Amino acid sequence: MISFWEQQSFLRSDIVIIGGGILGLSVACSIKEHDSKSSVTVLERGVLPTGASTKNAGFACFGSLTELLADERTLGKEKMLSLVEKRWKGLQKLRARLGDDAIDFRQHGGYELLTESELFALGHLERMNAVLFPVFNENIFSLADEKIETFGFASGTVRSLVFTSLEGQIDTGKMILALMQKAQSLGVMIFTGANVTAIHPHNDSVDIEIDSAEKKILMNAHRVGICTNAFLSDLLPAMNVVPGRGQIVATKPISGLKFRGTFHFDHGFYYFRDFNNRIIFGGGRNQDFDAEATSEFAPNEKILFDLKKKLSEVILPHTPFEIEMSWQGIMGFGESKIPFIKEVHPNLFAALGCNGMGIALSSLLGEELAERILQ
Ligand SMILES: Cc1cc2nc3c(=O)[nH]c(=O)nc-3n(C[C@H](O)[C@H](O)[C@H](O)COP(=O)(O)OP(=O)(O)OC[C@H]3O[C@@H](n4cnc5c(N)ncnc54)[C@H](O)[C@@H]3O)c2cc1C
Structure with missing residues (x-):
């Protein structure tokens, strides 16, 4: 009582x-x-x-090139732009409220890995820079193809890299x-x-x-x-509200990890980042949409298999790694x-x-x- x-x-x-x-x-x-x-x-x-x-991956991001192109198609240019502005201003508010040290904010920049089928996005890069200029007051996207080799990605699959210096990462916990x-x-x-x-x-x-x-x-x-x-x-x-489960894996520390920053591919369906020489890698909902439309915290073996395969074949094709842990989080999607x-x-x-x-x-x-x- x-x-x-x-x-x-x-x-x-x-x-x-x-x-x-x-x-x-x-x-x-x-x-x-x-x-x-x-x-x-x-x-x-x-x-x-x-x-x-x-449970998230700690990306302080506002949309990759292909994601924003998709948003422009579905929402229209004005709404896409207003959404990007909200994300950008929201990030500044979070940083100002808590302080960069407290959230371990690091602006290592963000990259989008483009495969053959996404190369079309490059034809919109300069146009998107111009569309987004009023929000950022600078051209935010540039090509960084030379880094495909430096970072050690599978060059047969990753055909181009689009860079933005404004993206950052935080320690979510x-x-x-x-x-x-x-x-x-x-x-x-x-x-x-x-x-x-x-x-x-x-x-x-x-x-x-x-x-x-x-x-x-x-x-x-x-x-x-x-x-x-x-x-x-x-x-x-x-x-x-439709729940959307997200699967994440984290590797053990990898000696000589060749990249740092936040990385997106497949229209934002996959994302990975460095954290103290580990890779935190998540996504793949598009491999099993129906099963992942759930609010149950449980592993999806099909997606975890896919994440490990992409780690060994695309992201770390020349570097041995071990998975230390995996977990799930639940997003909520409105109309x-x-x-x-x-x-x-x-x-x-x-x-x-x-x-x-x-x-x-x-x-x-x-x-x-x-x-x-x-x-
Ligand atoms: C795997 C994954 C990776 C992600 N990566 C990123 C990223 O890198 N960058 C990014 O910006 N975003 C990312 N996101 C999205 C981001 O985490 C969410 O947009 C954000 O956390 C939503 O916050 P929220 O407070 O609205 O919801 P939540 O964090 O879901 O909070 C809702 C809370 O309500 C509580 N609750 C529910 N029902 C009740 C009840 N009946 N009574 C009391 N409490 C209740 C829940 O326990 C929960 O704590 C990711 C999400 C996932 C799942």
Whole structure:
């Protein structure tokens, strides 16, 4: 049973944010930065955040050439440009809020590996530089074909390399840790092990049912923001969110590793980076889309096999390596790639749309959601 003391001090908050990933924590920070007097509580069902934010590859990226060409085709030029600008500004906000040292930000640059079937993208490189110039004030893409050999990639498969110096990488674990510490330093209360099972909005407040070690706990807040990403439709069944599982492998340290930076290929479906002489390599959802449209954390042997094959045949064809570990994270995909905020009820809001680029998008989307909640 809940005690009088718990009822008084813990179970009523001005604002509750459900979901303690990068988005939920960013919203909580933004609310406190705007309004230090409001009490803010984050409810996270895992002991650690259990979605995508501590599972990702740590790319501080805004879109590779082929990804942006695909976005231009599906969204149109203006929306693609506005999305890139949001990613770029969001990255600056994350870095300014936490500091580069705290998140281990390194701007080693990013590369896209083009195979024969993607060489067409080179015909758009100068045009895309011109289209993106208003966001970056410089031409961001250039050719770096001479590095295919220096980096030791399979030159029969990798036909061209497109470079951007503006892409960076972070230590994902340190970033979430720093974000939690920032939120706590601002006075945000973070409860882990708090699985929200239902939300009941009323005229002037919202009741929140939480499953915990003490069976059901009822909490109450003036306003609620939902940031549960792939799990959004568990609480709001009318929201159409498709989960997308991502598989990642990490090698043991490789002596004499020839490259550093972030690397994309196959329209962003595969991505790898260096980290302290290891390679962290993920993706391959396009090998088994149906099986990966799940929120279950489980390995997909077909994709793990494919990742190891690409490591040995394309990325490290001349270098022996061993896999140290593998893991999964779950992304949430809405109907479009554009992030959005939904007012479900005057006291209840949800945000979605960080897709595979939450490191870039969450700080800005979080700021927007905070403003809506405080209105
Ligand atoms: C394998 C992989 C690699 C990626 N690589 C990159 C990358 O390199 N760069 C990049 O920018 N992005 C990357 N992403 C995407 C990025 O991680 C996400 O966009 C971002 O983490 C989304 O953050 P979020 O806070 O919205 O969601 P999440 O991190 O999923 O957070 C949602 C939280 O809500 C909690 N929750 C869910 N339901 C409930 C409930 N009922 N009650 C309480 N809590 C609940 C979950 O436990 C979870 O912690 C990657 C994603 C994956 C899966």
